[in-house]
Amino acid sequence: MKYSIRQAANISGLSASTLRYYESEGLLPHIQRDENSRRYYDESNLEWIAVINCLKSTNMPIEQIKKFVALHGEGDKTLYQRLEMVLKHRENVRKQIDELNEYMDHINYKVDYFKLACELGTEKELKKKKYPEHLYIRDDE
Known part of the structure; x- marks a missing residue:
């Protein structure tokens, strides 16, 4: 299933600007875009958002989260x-x-x-x- 940034924000409890920030920082490297260049999120992206949110909420520094995401890649x-x-x-x-x-x-x-x-x-x-x-x-x- 595909989710717009607004839907992903609602599901994750994060703001759309936070999701864009995560993407720009390389925390969500595999966000796809539709024919109009609008972001859309899939289940895999939502799972990553949950992982990132968990790590961030438990005080893992953003740089460490980036390293974790990069290692996963x-x-x-x-x-x-x-x-x-x-x-x-x-x-x-x-x-x-x-x-x-x-x-x-x-x-x-x-x-x-x-x-x-x-x-x-x-x-x-x-x-x-x-x-x-x-x-x-x-x-x-």
Whole structure:
């Protein structure tokens, strides 16, 4: 099936200008054009858009994504290189998740704190308490 840029944007949740940017940056190298030179996208393009969106949303730099796409274009001889890239990225995402979980613990503590303060009508007594040590935000990480 063929999709216009507007349809591809709607399906992917990205803007048409983002899709054009991805193409101009070489992230979507195989976008075809019709007889009027209008872009159209197929299922393969939509799959690539989903991969790129996933990698970008998990903080893989655009330059790394370009490298991944370029390696894919070189075929099976780059399978191990692509595997290494994805494994490294997975580890980075795990670290991000761990960090976000720490922040979530801190936020949950603050929610409980403010709920209790609202029930008591004051923070006065609560301010005397210390945070549990694991909720301190550390600068050394």
